[in-house]
C-alpha cells in the first residue's frame with residue numbers, strides 16, 4: 001500500500017553546489033539522476049513538486065564582486081547557471097519517464113518557456129514537475145529567495161531545502177562540530193539567532209506566508225520521499 005504523503009504540493013530547493021558531486025566544478029550527472037530519482041519517488045506518492053535549483057556549482061555573483069568585478073553582471077551569470085542546472089534536471093526526469101517542464105524568470109523562448117504564476121500552477125495541477133529557472137530574475141537575490149517566492153506563488157504546503165547538512169544547528173556545523181541540531185525551530189528564532197542556513201529574505205518570506213521550511217541533506221538517497229512519508233531526518237522550521 002502506498003503511504004499517504006504529509007504534504008500535497010511542495011517546492012524543493014536543491015543546492016547547486018551539491019550537483020558537483022566529487023568534482024570541483026560543474027555537473028555530475030549521477031548526482032542529478034539521483035535527485036531526479038528522489039523527485040520521481042515523490043511524484044509516485046502523488047505529491048505535486050516544483051523545483052528551484054541553485055547555480056553555485058557553476059557561478060556565484062558574489063565571487064565576481066569579491067574580485068572587484070561587476071556584481072550585477074556576476075549575478076546575471078549566476079542566474080544563467082541555474083538555467084543550465086534546470087535543463088540538466090529536466091533531462092534526467094524525462095529520461096525516467098517523469099513529465100517535467102522548465103519555466104525561466106528570464107525570457108529565453110528558444111530554450112524554455114517563461115515563468116508566469118498562472119502557467120506554473122496549471123502545469124502543477126496537471127501533474128508536471130515544474131522547474132523554476134533563472135532565480136527571481138533579479139540581481140542581489142539568491143535561489144533561496146527564489147524558492148520562497150515560488151513556494152508562495154504556487155501555494156506550496158512546504159518548502160524543502162535540500163542542502164549540504166542534515167538540518168538547522170545552533171551554529172554552522174561545518175565550523176563547529178559540537179553544534180547541536182534542532183528537530184523543530186520557529187522562523188522567528190532562526191532569524192533572531194542569526195542561523196544562516198538560508199538567507200534572511202527567504203526565511204522572512206516563508207514566515208509571512210506561514211510556509212514551513214524542511215531542511216534536510218540532499219545527499220541522503222530517498223531522504224525527500226522519507227520526509228514526505230512522515231519518517232525522514234530533517235529540521236522543521238515552522239510557526240511556533
Ligand SMILES: Nc1ncnc2c1ncn2[C@@H]1O[C@H](COP(=O)(O)OP(=O)(O)O)[C@@H](O)[C@H]1O
Nearest residue numbers: 015017163164167168169171172174195196197
Ligand atoms: N546554523 C546553521 N545550521 C545549519 N547549517 C548552517 C548553519 N549556519 C550556516 N550553515 C551552513 O549553511 C550551508 C547551507 O547553505 P547554502 O550555502 O545556502 O547551501 P546551498 O548550496 O544548499 O544553497 C550549510 O552547508 C552549512 O554549512
Ligand SMILES: O=c1ccn([C@@H]2O[C@H](COP(=O)(O)OP(=O)(O)O)[C@@H](O)[C@H]2O)c(=O)[nH]1
Nearest residue numbers: 016054055056061075078135136141142143
Ligand atoms: O534571484 C536570483 C538567484 C540567483 N542569482 C545569482 O545566481 C547565483 C547562484 O545562486 P545561489 O548562490 O543561490 O545557488 P546555490 O547556493 O544553491 O548553489 C547567485 O550567487 C547569484 O549570483 C541572482 O542573482 N538572483
